[in-house]
Amino acid sequence: MSSPTFSPGPREGTVRDVTGMVLTVPKGWSLLPPGDAGLTRRVKAAGDHWVVQEKKGRKMFSRGVWAPTATIEKMRAGLDAERSTEAYAKKQKAAADRREKVQNEYVEDFHGAVLAFLDFHPDYDALANRFAKAVTTHATPVGSGTVARTKRIPIERRAESAVIAWMRHQTTAYDTMTIPRVKGKRREVRRMLAQRSKELLHLYRQGREIPSNCPLKAALK
Numbered sequence: 001m002s003s004p005t006f007s008p009g010p011r012e013g014t015v016r017d018v019t020g021m022v023l024t025v026p027k028g029w030s031l032l033p034p035g036d037a038g039l040t041r042r043v044k045a046a047g048d049h050w051v052v053q054e055k056k057g058r059k060m061f062s063r064g065v066w067a068p069t070a071t072i073e074k075m076r077a078g079l080d081a082e083r084s085t086e087a088y089a090k091k092q093k094a095a096a097d098r099r100e101k102v103q104n105e106y107v108e109d110f111h112g113a114v115l116a117f118l119d120f121h122p123d124y125d126a127l128a129n130r131f132a133k134a135v136t137t138h139a140t141p142v143g144s145g146t147v148a149r150t151k152r153i154p155i156e157r158r159a160e161s162a163v164i165a166w167m168r169h170q171t172t173a174y175d176t177m178t179i180p181r182v183k184g185k186r187r188e189v190r191r192m193l194a195q196r197s198k199e200l201l202h203l204y205r206q207g208r209e210i211p212s213n214c215p216l217k218a219a220l221k
Contacts, residue, residue: 111158121207
């Protein structure tokens with residue numbers, strides 16, 4: 001079984017290997033596009049195939065799998081037959097229910113972590129709850145790609161990062177800033193804005209009087 005990985009080629013029916021050489025896909029093969037993980041797994045396990053991936057920035061994206069057309073059709077037919085059964089439908093529903101339960105529990109835990117990080121003075125409880133709900137709604141959807149979805153750091157740090165990221169986009173001019181294309185400059189700007197956001201949060205934690213033109217108040221209206 002052969003399973004080399006390629007990047008997309010310059011023309012239809014071609015791929016590019018790690019050395020940059022352009023290869024023509026074997027005759028009688030078809031491209032199975034990404035999107036059906038179950039079918040892709042079966043096609044890969046069935047025999048020869050070529051995996052196609054493309055790097056965009058720091059992320060790698062699947063562009064599908066080239067494999068014999070007959071293999072793809074056979075695996076698809078078998079999987080379609082399996083998916084049409086009542087047993088499969090029950091299994092899928094049970095799995096979906098489990099995922100929904102896990103997601104709901106995580107949303108609740110994350111909301112609590114955001115509130116704990118905010119730690120606003122009691123005078124600003126109502127605002128804190130609106131703020132936590134806004135951050136949680138934005139950050140927790142499955143597949144959102146936000147820091148809230150990573151498991152590499154504790155939930156407390158995820159909550160802090162999500163709050164600062166939300167404030168960067170909602171309470172500052174970051175999205176419309178013209179930032180020089182100089183290495184480290186964007187990171188520097190983000191650090192500066194994060195410090196401003198933390199200073200604003202500190203006022204709410206201390207129970208200070210907040211100006212009527214507060215950008216956080218405006219964003220949460």
